[in-house]
Amino acid sequence: MKNTLLGMSLVAVFALVSCEKDKASSLYTDAEKEAQASEVVDPATAPKLQFEQSAYDFGDIPAGSKVEHYFKFTNTGKSPLIIKDGKGSCGCTVPEFPKTPIAPGATDSIKVSFDAGKFQGKQTKTVTLTTNTAAKEEKLTISANIPTGEQAPTQQAPAMSPLNAQ
Template sequence: MLKKTVSLLVVSLLMSVTACKDNGSAKITEDDMKTFESEKGIANTESTQSTEVQTADANKTTKPVDGKYPKIQFNKLEHDFGTIKSGDKVETEFMVTNIGDADLIILDAKGSCGCTVPNPPKEPIKPGSSAPIKVSFDSTGKTGQQSKSVTLTTNTEAGTENFTIKANVLPKEGQGASPIMNK
């Protein structure tokens, strides 16, 4: 009986060893690998295209097919409101001219803080044409020399354009240093 048990054990062991020798990679043919590679290539291409579209959407700018870009020329790059009082709301206008070869589109305009609000044109600016960008500055709560920037996101080759406003803001009457009282 011991011989039968040992024989059964040896046969079981041999069967398990030969079963483990079954190479899983032998079941995958070269045709299967080619199909997998081509599907993987398509998936990578789709993924890359999707990423490019997402990037273009995020930037809102793409290289023009014809290679022609608009180009911005400002009538000034800085405006100084001079001396104003805290609480004054002042406004100026920057004239933008498109000296490039394609329509200029201003996609976004942001001031460096909430006190500076640009109002760009909504329509494209044709080559050779000009349009105003109004900028308002609210000096409420501000004193001293102020310098704020405006950043435009555009379809120019650079993608962004900047200009600045500045002012010397005096404290509102009654807000300055209190007078010294004599006893």
């Protein structure tokens, strides 16, 4: 009985401590984001995010397919570029971005995945990147058409890789 009570007590204490750590880290993240948002960035020395293209159209894709595109970019500014966050306009659009600073003159890419799910017709989705550029936010746009019925394509659209990305 004592062992059971002791075990349950340890589990309860561990759960409470874990919750507090999660709460503290999320508060820190919000405070950090507020501090970064109020930073004044000198446009003359700030990093600049230059995309080869900021919009991509997948064309016709079948319902339920998953496609991805790599948006290539260069930091054309004078200081390291930091992408602090990236969010899709809905859960079907997921960006993957570099987590380390991008040196001036360096090139990298952002992978944007789109899950067509049960969507139909023309779909346009946005990815918003929070950065340390003078603009503070950059936007990427993807679009696709998911035909219905007899117009639907029968093969899944090819996934883009960094080697064949446009």
